Amino acid sequence: MTLPLHEPAIRIIGGQRLSGRIAISGAKNAALKLMAASLLTDQPLILDNVPQLLDTVTMAELLSHHGVTLNQQGNQWTMQATNVAPTDTCFDLVRTIRASIVLLGPLLARCGYVRLPFPGGDAIGNRKIDYHLHGLQLLGAQVQFDDGFIMAEAPNGLHGATMHFPNVTVTGTENLLMAACLAKGTSVLHNVAREPEVGDLIACLNNMGARIEGAGSETLVIHGVDRLQGATHRVIPDRVETGTYAFAAAMTGGDLLLTGANPDHLHSELASLRAAGANVSIGAEGLRVTAADQALQGVDIITDPYPGFATDMQAQFMAMMTRAKGASLITETIYENRLRHVPELQKLGANITVHGQSALVRGVDQLHGAVVSATDIRASVSLVLAGLVAEGETWVQKPYHLDRGYEGLVEKLQSCHATIERVG
Ligand code: EPZ
Numbered sequence: 001m002t003l004p005l006h007e008p009a010i011r012i013i014g015g016q017r018l019s020g021r022i023a024i025s026g027a028k029n030a031a032l033k034l035m036a037a038s039l040l041t042d043q044p045l046i047l048d049n050v051p052q053l054l055d056t057v058t059m060a061e062l063l064s065h066h067g068v069t070l071n072q073q074g075n076q077w078t079m080q081a082t083n084v085a086p087t088d089t090c091f092d093l094v095r096t097i098r099a100s101i102v103l104l105g106p107l108l109a110r111c112g113y114v115r116l117p118f119p120g121g122d123a124i125g126n127r128k129i130d131y132h133l134h135g136l137q138l139l140g141a142q143v144q145f146d147d148g149f150i151m152a153e154a155p156n157g158l159h160g161a162t163m164h165f166p167n168v169t170v171t172g173t174e175n176l177l178m179a180a181c182l183a184k185g186t187s188v189l190h191n192v193a194r195e196p197e198v199g200d201l202i203a204c205l206n207n208m209g210a211r212i213e214g215a216g217s218e219t220l221v222i223h224g225v226d227r228l229q230g231a232t233h234r235v236i237p238d239r240v241e242t243g244t245y246a247f248a249a250a251m252t253g254g255d256l257l258l259t260g261a262n263p264d265h266l267h268s269e270l271a272s273l274r275a276a277g278a279n280v281s282i283g284a285e286g287l288r289v290t291a292a293d294q295a296l297q298g299v300d301i302i303t304d305p306y307p308g309f310a311t312d313m314q315a316q317f318m319a320m321m322t323r324a325k326g327a328s329l330i331t332e333t334i335y336e337n338r339l340r341h342v343p344e345l346q347k348l349g350a351n352i353t354v355h356g357q358s359a360l361v362r363g364v365d366q367l368h369g370a371v372v373s374a375t376d377i378r379a380s381v382s383l384v385l386a387g388l389v390a391e392g393e394t395w396v397q398k399p400y401h402l403d404r405g406y407e408g409l410v411e412k413l414q415s416c417h418a419t420i421e422r423v424g
Contacts, residue, residue, distance in 0.1 A: 006424075010396040010410065012387035013419040014369060017291075018254035023328055024242050024286070025051040025407040026075065026235035026263045028339055029312075030197035032099035033174045034204050034235060035059045038068055038079035040178060041107035041208060043230030047077045050235055051094040051407040054400060056096050063102055068106065080230075086111035091148070095120030097404075099137055101129055104152065105179035115146075122313050125335035135176040138181055159223060160185030167235035168193045168305040173220075174201055181210040181223040189220045195306040196265040200236045207231040216416045239265035240378070241406060243313040246270070246289045248385050248413075250278035251320040256416060261287040262353040272317065273360055275299045276324060292387040293362035298326035303333050315341045315382035322350040323389060324363040331358040341379035344372040348386050348394065373397035379407035384409070388418055395423075 026049035035056070038045040049351035050074065052058055060070050060077070067085045071078045086107050094100040094117040107114035119129070126178035133143045133150070138161040141152040160183050163176060173193040178201075180187035192198070194216055202215040208231045211223035242261040249256035250273060261272060263282045265338040270280050270287075276299045277292030298321055303311040311334040322345060339359055342352050347370045353391045374380040380401035385392030398400075400420060402409050413420050 005297060006402045007397060008399050008422065008424040010384060010399050011421050012384065012394045012400065014367070014390040014392065014394065014395070016252065016388065016419055017189055018249050018388070018413070018415050018416040018418060019250045021257040022245050022412045022416060023259050024237040025049070027051070027200070027238040028055055028238075028405050029170070029195070030200040031056055031235045032097070033061050033102050033171075033197065033201050034233060035077065035079065035213045036099070036106055037178060037201065037204060037208070038063065039066065039081045039084060039103070040108055040181060040206060041228040042082050044078055044080045045208070045230050046232040048232070048234040050075050050239055053407055054404040055099065058093060058097050059099060062088065062090070064104065064163070065090055065093075066103065080334045081110070081316050084110050086113045086151060087115040088117065091117045092313060097153070098122065098127060099171065101132060102175050102178070104132060104150065105136065105177075107173035108154060109135060109158055109179045109182040110153050112155055115151045117149055123213070124338040124340070124376050129167050129172070131165055131167070131172040132175045132301050135172065136179060136343050138163050139176070139179055139187065142211055158183035160187045162188045163190065165189070165191040170195050170198060173198055176223065177201065177212065177220060178205070179211070180224060181205055181228060183208065183224040185224055187222045187224070187264070189222070191218055191221050193305060194218065194234055196239060196262075197205070204231060204233040207233060212227055221306055225319060239264050240310065242266060242287065242310045243269045243310070244316050244385070244406070245412075246280070246287065247316045247320040248388060249289040249324065250276065250291060250296060251385060252388050254416070255288070255290040257286055257288045259286040263374055268307060269313050269317070271308060272299050272301050276320070296320065296324040298324045298328040298361070300329040302331040303423065307335070312378050314338065315378045316359060316385055318347065318359065318384040319385040321361040322352070322367060322386060323366065324403055326363060328361040329358055333357065340375050344374055344383055345386055347372050348390050350386070368392060369394040371395045371397065374401060375399060377401050381406060381409070384420070388413075
C-alpha cells in the first residue's frame with residue numbers, strides 16, 4: 001500500500017504473534033497529579049518512575065510557568081516550588097491536557113489565588129468541572145469566570161468542609177484532596193474516586209506530611225496542616241498500559257510477560273480477559289498472558305468507576321473482541337462520546353453496531369489493513385492493536401495521541417516481534 005502520507009503515522013504489518021517481555025512504565029494518570037503536588041510545598045519533591053510522555057513534558061512545562069524548578073534524570077524528576085506564580089496565560093499548553101485542572105487546588109491552597117485557562121484533553125465528552133469548582137467554593141473560595149479563564153481566590157485561606165460528589169470524578173477528588181491538605185480544619189469528601197492513581201497521590205501526600213485517612217474507601221477525611229515538606233515517591237505502574245499489552249498478547253495468539261505490572265489494579269479487566277479464554281498468570285516477575293487454547297470468546301463489558309471495568313481500557317478490549325467467536329456487547333457509561341474508535345475499526349473490517357452508549361461487536365474471521373486515525377489516546381492504541389492482527393498494512397495517523405500516553409510503544413512492540421514502525 002503506497003500512501004500519500006504527508007504526516008507522521010505508525011505503520012503496522014499484521015500477523016505476528018507477540019512474544020517476549022515488556023516492562024510496564026509508571027502510570028501517566030498518577031504521575032501528572034503527583035507532579036502537581038510539588039506546588040503544595042517549598043521543599044523538593046522527588047518522583048521516580050515518571051513515564052517519558054508528551055503529557056508529563058507538558059505538565060513539567062506548565063509547572064515551570066508557575067515557578068517550579070524541575071530537574072529530570074531519566075525517569076526521575078526533582079521539583080521544587082520555592083516561589084509560586086498563581087496565574088497562567090498559556091492557553092495552548094493548558095488546553096492540551098485535562099490534567100491541567102489539578103493545578104487549581106494546589107495553587108489556590110498555596111497562594112490564596114489562582115487564574116487558569118479552562119482545561120483541555122481528549123475529545124471524549126463534555127469533561128465538566130462543576131464538581132471541582134463547587135468543592136473549592138465549599139472550602140471557602142470565590143470562583144469566577146473571565147473569557148476562558150477560571151479565577152478562584154481565598155484571601156483568608158481555605159477552611160475544612162464536607163463535600164458529597166454527585167458522581168465519581170477522579171481529578172475532582174484529586175483537586176479537592178490537595179486543596180484540603182492545607183485548609184484550616186478537617187474536610188470530609190464523600191463518594192470519592194477510588195482509582196489506584198488516587199491512592200498513589202494520597203500515599204505521596206501523607207509522605208509529605210498530610211493527614212489523609214480512608215484511602216481506598218468511598219470517604220476521605222483530611223485534617224488540614226500548616227505546611228507540607230518534600231518527599232521521595234515512586235509512581236505506581238500503569239494499569240492501562242498493562243491492560244493494553246495484555247489484550248495485545250491474547251488477540252495475537254502470543255505470550256507476553258509484563259514485568260513490573262500490578263495485577264491488583266486490573267481485577268475487572270483481567271476477569272474479562274480470562275472469560276474470553278486467555279490464560280493469565282501472576283508470578284514474581286509480573287503478569288503473564290498467553291493466547292487462549294482456542295479462539296477468544298465474545299464477552300460483554302460495561303465500564304464503571306474503579307474497581308469496575310476501566311473506561312480507559314474499553315477501546316482496547318473492543319479491538320480484541322473484533323475477531324472473537326460470537327458477540328460482545330460493550331457499554332460505555334463514563335463518557336458520552338467514547339465510541340469514536342468504532343468507525344475506524346469498521347474501516348479495518350470489524351462488524352460493530354452502535355446503539356446509544358453500547359456497541360455490539362460481532363467477531364469476524366479476519367481484519368484487513370487500512371489507513372485509520374483516532375481522536376484520543378486510547379482510541380489510537382485500539383487501532384494499533386487491531387493493526388497487529390489485520391491482514392496487510394495498517395497506517396495509524398496522528399501518532400502524537402499515542403505519544404501522550406504510552407512510553408516507547410513502538411519500541412516495546414518491536415521487541416516482541418511486531419512488525420511496526422514510525423513513519424514521517
Ligand atoms: C480521569 O479523567 C483520567 N484522566 C481519564 O483518563 C479517565 O478516563 C477518567 O479519569 C475516568 O477514569 C486523568 O486522570 C488525567 P472524571 P477525569 O472527572 O478526572 C464527569 C486517559 O485516557 N464530571 O472522572 O477528567 C465528566 O464529564 C484519560 O488517560 C462532571 O460531570 O475524569 C465525565 O463524564 C481519558 N463534573 C465523568 O464525570 C466534574 O466536575 C468522569 O470524569 C467532573 C467530572
